Amino acid sequence: MLWQQTLIETMSVGGDVVEVGCYLGGTAAVSARMMRNLGDDRQYRVYDTFSGFTDRHWALDAAKGIFSGARDDFSSNSPRLTRWVLDRHGGKNVEIHQGDITSLPDSALPARISACLLDVDLTEPIYLGLKRLHPRLGDGGIILIDDCDDKGWYRAKIGYERYLAELGKSPTYKYGMGILRKG
Ligand SMILES: C[S@@+](CC[C@H](N)C(=O)[O-])C[C@H]1O[C@@H](n2cnc3c(N)ncnc32)[C@H](O)[C@@H]1O
Structure with missing residues (x-):
């Protein structure tokens, strides 16, 4: 998977690993386990509302004709449930942060990021998420933006x-993901 390849490629870049939009933590658990097996001790942080899309972000895309059947996708979740999944599948060291990536306080974000998977599906949180995360990316760091195919x-x-x-x-683009590199 491109995300795992990116984690290996950025292993020597200083900074935390960040997944924005983690849902139940499946990708985070598998990735954190792989990192541990490779002796990679970067901190893996996940960010999510844990209640799906915000009303505002959904409304902005809905006004342009987004498929309405997906409105409540990912809404039945909680940090507790995701913690449960992570702990059982190799993600015990993954740090969970709850909140909307567009409005979380700066102090909740790492000072430096080496790799980021941005997987929040809608226009506004992707755009504003990039605005907040990209300046924190270290030289040689990579952000992958999921679901950029049509x-x-x-x-x-x-x-x-x-x-x-x-x-x-x-x-x-690679395998339907947008790519943003620094340096
Ligand atoms: C496609 S899922 C993520 C899947 C996950 N990366 C995986 O591989 O298993 C999208 C996630 O984005 C979260 N999300 C949507 N808008 C968000 C926002 N503004 N800030 C943080 N998370 C958000 C949703 O709650 C949902 O869990």
């Missing part, structure tokens, strides 16, 4: 391309 109802690609346009960079 197959589903996701709007991640719009948020990714909006941010890259502001940077004056061209988007690059």
